[in-house]
Amino acid sequence: MKKYCNNIYQLMVIASMIVISGLTACTDDLEGLNDNPLRLTEEKLAIDYANVGAFLPQMQQSIYYNNDGGNWKYQLQQNLNADIYSGYLCPPTPFRNGKNASNYFLVDWFNWPYKIGYSDVMGPWSEIKELTRESSREFYGASLILKVAAMHRVTDVYGPTPYSEFGKRGQFIEYDSQEEIYNQFFSELDTAVNLISTFYEEYPEVKSISKFDFIYGGDFSKWLKWANSLRLRLAIRVSNVDPALAKIEGEKALSNAYGLLETNDDIVQVDQPAIGHPLSEIAYSWGDTRMGANMESILVGFNDPRLAKYFAPATDENVIASGDVYKGIRYGIDIDSKDDRVGYSNIGEAFNLENKFSVPWLLMSTAEVYFLKAEAGLRGWANAGSIQNNYETGIRMSMEQWAAEGSVDDYINNDSNKPIDYKDTKFPEYDEDAVSEITIKWDEGASNEVKLERIITQKWIAMFPEGAEAWSEFRRTGYPKLLPLEVNYSNENTIGKVPNGEFIKRLPFNREEYDNNIEGVESGIEKLGGSDNAGVRLWWDTGSNNL
Numbered sequence: 001m002k003k004y005c006n007n008i009y010q011l012m013v014i015a016s017m018i019v020i021s022g023l024t025a026c027t028d029d030l031e032g033l034n035d036n037p038l039r040l041t042e043e044k045l046a047i048d049y050a051n052v053g054a055f056l057p058q059m060q061q062s063i064y065y066n067n068d069g070g071n072w073k074y075q076l077q078q079n080l081n082a083d084i085y086s087g088y089l090c091p092p093t094p095f096r097n098g099k100n101a102s103n104y105f106l107v108d109w110f111n112w113p114y115k116i117g118y119s120d121v122m123g124p125w126s127e128i129k130e131l132t133r134e135s136s137r138e139f140y141g142a143s144l145i146l147k148v149a150a151m152h153r154v155t156d157v158y159g160p161t162p163y164s165e166f167g168k169r170g171q172f173i174e175y176d177s178q179e180e181i182y183n184q185f186f187s188e189l190d191t192a193v194n195l196i197s198t199f200y201e202e203y204p205e206v207k208s209i210s211k212f213d214f215i216y217g218g219d220f221s222k223w224l225k226w227a228n229s230l231r232l233r234l235a236i237r238v239s240n241v242d243p244a245l246a247k248i249e250g251e252k253a254l255s256n257a258y259g260l261l262e263t264n265d266d267i268v269q270v271d272q273p274a275i276g277h278p279l280s281e282i283a284y285s286w287g288d289t290r291m292g293a294n295m296e297s298i299l300v301g302f303n304d305p306r307l308a309k310y311f312a313p314a315t316d317e318n319v320i321a322s323g324d325v326y327k328g329i330r331y332g333i334d335i336d337s338k339d340d341r342v343g344y345s346n347i348g349e350a351f352n353l354e355n356k357f358s359v360p361w362l363l364m365s366t367a368e369v370y371f372l373k374a375e376a377g378l379r380g381w382a383n384a385g386s387i388q389n390n391y392e393t394g395i396r397m398s399m400e401q402w403a404a405e406g407s408v409d410d411y412i413n414n415d416s417n418k419p420i421d422y423k424d425t426k427f428p429e430y431d432e433d434a435v436s437e438i439t440i441k442w443d444e445g446a447s448n449e450v451k452l453e454r455i456i457t458q459k460w461i462a463m464f465p466e467g468a469e470a471w472s473e474f475r476r477t478g479y480p481k482l483l484p485l486e487v488n489y490s491n492e493n494t495i496g497k498v499p500n501g502e503f504i505k506r507l508p509f510n511r512e513e514y515d516n517n518i519e520g521v522e523s524g525i526e527k528l529g530g531s532d533n534a535g536v537r538l539w540w541d542t543g544s545n546n547l
Helices: 007-025 042-047 056-063 073-077 108-131 137-158 178-202 222-239 243-255 278-285 293-302 317-322 366-378 388-402 408-412 448-465 467-477 509-516 520-530
Strands: 269-271 361-364
Touching: 042 137, 056 137, 056 269, 073 108, 073 278, 073 467, 073 520, 108 137, 108 509, 137 222, 137 243, 137 467, 178 222, 178 243, 222 243, 222 361, 222 366, 222 467, 243 366, 366 388, 366 448, 388 408, 388 448, 448 467, 509 520
Parallel strands: none
Antiparallel strands: 269 361
């Protein structure tokens, strides 16, 4: 597997290696051999960590990809799969003559989540691992958090994947089962928290990674909050398939002294003004993504104040004449011409071309963490707090994050607004009745299943535009309830096979792996259950919420 690095970072690495070589070549002093290799020294500060730190930006910018301004890579990594399947967005463009990912005709776009995960995350991580064997523990700790944050998205797309044997030399690399991978995630978060916390407690004022940290500017207390919050996310993810493990890991996150994301100052987002947000180009330059019909049904039905922040009013004259302000595109239909729906609602002003360099790339919101805590409480985990309070605080955090206008209290206490029927203004054959009766206001007397639907529906709203996590949570819980497909072309090739009336469960394994690591792929297929197609459930996708 190849290692990739931006040219600028390669130059930094080469330069720093020259400095290090000069320093070591000019002294015969052997006294340092007995020093603690983890101890921070003036010499280490003078080197400025460029040799190891240069790889951190690439990892940060490749989780939600835009490491080199290659917006098309993000389009293939996520926008043309998870952003659609989550119900957030839909292309107006009839890619591949109208048969494409939006109606389950799978093509080789699905290679890209794998390719980016391994070339742009696992590659740099392996470099950091080698460079920090005896020093710079905090860098390695941060790299582990980034690795888990990125690679849980990869396994949540495909299922089994090479992980524990990454970098192994040999004829093939065996795939780990998703259960094995998740257990390693939890172990790696243990290591990361230990490494960073011990460094932070010893050197509380030192921000050694600040020059390379586009998320928190070197604030290790926030990295620890993120690690705990990420653990809670993953614990909730496995709560249906392994409730005992989920409870242990979830309660570990909930009780850690460094806490979880708590205010909107803690949001995990990559702030890199030199490279614009990929959705800006895809939406406003290429016109290749628009509001999803499910977003319209739920946000318009709820009269949600975030609607005007997430999406722009439709410009299509037929929609305007109908009296509708916002109009989404339903996925799982036939689209013949881009002109038919390109005037439906674009993503919001925050993402337009004027703002593309100022809008950060969201990896995890504080609102999401409060909804995770609400579900943890629903499942009876210790230290989760009040379910209702966490649910309502999650809504408040999201409204604050987006500076949504209107009364948050009125929204939280609304017990009548529901998702609305979907009407395709120009193509009524794709009209569809609303599929949920869920309302906003917390109801303590509701069943646990209805409570979960309410929690996940609001979490889904709050996580926008992070389609990867939203798609995973939809597969895990079945919420929010999404409009069914009218058109399903998955049976026209052997890698689709999503039964009519069901939703896609995963993406098939990277086709290049079939050419270069066939024995590994075969081990993955066996651990997946015997078939590599889009209708196979992942390990944590049990079809039951186990409440």
